[in-house]
Amino acid sequence: MKQSELFTKTLREAPADEQSYNARALIQGGFINKEMAGVYDFLPLGLRVLNKIIAIIREEINGIGGQETFLASLQNPELWKKTNRWDDAVYDVWFKTKLKNDTELGLATTHEEPLTNLLRRHISSYKDLPKSIYHFQTKFRNETRAKSGLMRLREFIMKDAYSFHADEEDLNDYYEKMKAAYTNIFKRAGLGHLTYLTFASGGTFSKYSHEFQALTSAGEDIIYICEKCRVALNREIIEDVQHKCTECGNDKLKEEKAVEVGNIFKLKTKYSRPLGLVFMDEEGVSKDVVMGCYGIGPQRLMGTVVETLHDEKGIIWPEAIAPFRAHLLSLNKNDEAKKIYDDLSAAGVEVLFDDRELTAGEKFADADLIGIPYRIVVSEKSIKAGGVEVKKRNEKEAKIVETKDIVAVLKQ
């Protein structure tokens, strides 16, 4: 896309009213726009990143048999009363609203209740199990404080997956598959080196649940890392396990700040029982369906990437989720650059083409701020040197590439 046509402009200064780095950088770069604390719009550059994260998650969840749906936001209180999650005194993140006839409704904060209820029509026998169902849908959460940019939102998309099983053994097997899929997701999104499988409290029924925590000084959580096992423990359980690694007994744990980028949880019959989701087993005995749930917030993941992968000049996007693969800067050489833009586009390379009438300094500053992985400069100087200048965002040195080779160099 031509940058002269992109409707967003970068800002000279980061917005003063944002405390978090991720919101400051993303607003300054034109990725997002703030509507109010915890509520942001996604602009073309930001939506491209978000859609790439969503595509990675979708591919991994489809790969382990997930079936995609799209459940409604508006919620009937009756369902949530059955699981004791309607009363604000018990579950205090609801945004509530009303129909014209004064019937109270809620905006979904999560979707265990409606999906469990819906499956009562579709699961009746052990032959209908197991099933894995997910969607990407907006969640609304009435957070008291929302000041961490994309890391704590009042309105955000969540990929929430739910699995349904005949027994705990089958749930346990699927849970391991989901753990592996989550590990792939964080690795593919560029956060693998910072993300730790973290033991958390399992609630009433399970010994542990698991969070995926990414190390960042902007995180609201504290975790305790065992470097040997590459796992961590969260603050909830650290006392219970006497400050020792649950895997190897190591007591030299490292305390770090982190943010939860995903979680997986064995719900067992917590929702199936009150909502009446049962099945007939092979002997014709009615049993509660055994469930698991698995969440990732693509926007929080995006915010975490920005918090952890940047330098003083701006964002450094991992290749897999960058808004474009290449940022082509024309320094008064639009005709020559246009030819390269056309060649790269024809080869399927996603290029942002800075054809604007700006100084070299302004273009370089914007390229660093926006953080596209490959910067290609076409200038008098590069042409004299035999082609174009290519520099990776996370490297210092540029190199000259002959114009005829640029497609081969950039093509994945």
Next chain:
Amino acid sequence: MKQSELFTKTLREAPADEQSYNARALIQGGFINKEMAGVYDFLPLGLRVLNKIIAIIREEINGIGGQETFLASLQNPELWKKTNRWDDAVYDVWFKTKLKNDTELGLATTHEEPLTNLLRRHISSYKDLPKSIYHFQTKFRNETRAKSGLMRLREFIMKDAYSFHADEEDLNDYYEKMKAAYTNIFKRAGLGHLTYLTFASGGTFSKYSHEFQALTSAGEDIIYICEKCRVALNREIIEDVQHKCTECGNDKLKEEKAVEVGNIFKLKTKYSRPLGLVFMDEEGVSKDVVMGCYGIGPQRLMGTVVETLHDEKGIIWPEAIAPFRAHLLSLNKNDEAKKIYDDLSAAGVEVLFDDRELTAGEKFADADLIGIPYRIVVSEKSIKAGGVEVKKRNEKEAKIVETKDIVAVLKQ
């Protein structure tokens, strides 16, 4: 996908609590699930249709320079007070809610206000114009009655596009491009033959706006068709034009029931003025930005297709938006059918493979209900006849195709 693995089941009977054909058929076929009047979940088959409609719209709008965004649902009342659309007495479709500190918020019913306001940061000069910006985002509308299935929802996705221009001439040019894009969308989605460009009231500033109305007895609107010009007039303006075609003066207009599947509207400065969206023209004079807005609801389009394209046995999906291209029915021949399924899948043909343990009658009934364009039957009989039996959903006669030719026959 194997139908034995699909989590949804068809129902023997259509739900008794639905008045509209589209909701009855879509629920019976397992495409959607009703949460409450006007609020539905999209299940795997339904989401596939919805995503295909969205993809067609996206392609057409990108084709005329649309830049995709994703604006938030939660709305700040201050913005809407400036355009006099916050007060329920004036604009009565809001769902309103509150932050914990009692600040009132709304759920977006449309997005003129936030987008116009956002563009104040990005448009300052005539050089920044024109721009065309859109998103697919949920709208919430507190409808008093919602009993037409997907044709009048309280929660629905809308593709709303907004264009921004330096003057009316430029708006008029772009408006014609959008008209052409809309015509393509309805044609590609299979409704071209039923959809009429319909003249509607233009409000204060324009002579006419345009609706795209699709003929259906389930529609809530009445339109007056001129068969010569292939346009229509809506009820609002029929008196003003003295029951004559605005194009050719024909007074033999045909009255029909229809549903509005899209609309395009010249807003001019209706929102830019109160919200202060201005630009400097070439002479350095500050002027109001001139706007247009353009809406389509993909779910309403889906509901309209079901209303208009079905027979007594079920839905007849147009090929471009069908959940799958082929429905492969194995009548006790799963091994032979599996081979065909693998071949078609490898060739990129989307196939729903009915490998369930059901009678032929049950499988045929489900295939007709679900309405996939090509039905392929593998049975003792078809194998004896030399291959598989292929029947199009909208044709009566099946024909035998040699197994080796099936990929060639089905590939688009």
